[in-house]
Amino acid sequence: MLKYALLGFLSYQPMTGYELENHFRSSAAHFWHTRLSQIYMTLRDLETDGWVVSTVEAQEKRPDRRVYELTTAGKEALHVWLAEPLTERSLVKDTLLLKLFFSAAAGKRAILKQLHIQRDLHRAQLKLYQEDAHALAQQQVAIQPALARDALLWESVRDFGTKFEHLYVEWLEETIQKIESEFPETS
16 A cells, blocks of 8 residues: 555655655554655665656755656556545554453553553544644645645545544543443452
8 A cells, every 4th residue: 555655645746755754744644654664665666666767866965865756657556546446444453442352451550541641642643633734734735736636635534533533532531431430440
């Protein structure tokens, strides 16, 4: 999937690996994570496949930078991937749910500590979706008005994130209350 995400970002404009990581971090990282090393490795593979080309740009007093650009074959590959319908439900891995499932032996205090930490983390993510993510999309459209259609879809994804985090915080608060009132202390 990373290769298609990179093709998607490069469909907006040519970028360096570092710029791709920054775009990822400010947008897609909320629902799909990657590391800079994975980005560079995937870019090399995409170049080998002929889906991107790179050029080296000299810079004064800084190392040269390699800029990647989508090829016609890369655009076609992206369009084919985007047109393929998803016929299966995406499975979610959630470490907290797995830990909570087996946490009875950890004791009430440890469970509550973990739940409070996660509630704070999800509240912070909810705040980010509600404030920062929307502003970033609007800034990008101001710079590149041709991305207005894309921004509509970005907004839909941000709305999903907001609703997901709101639900997750609500579930955590209910679970905390349940553990505080119903979970027996261990002896």
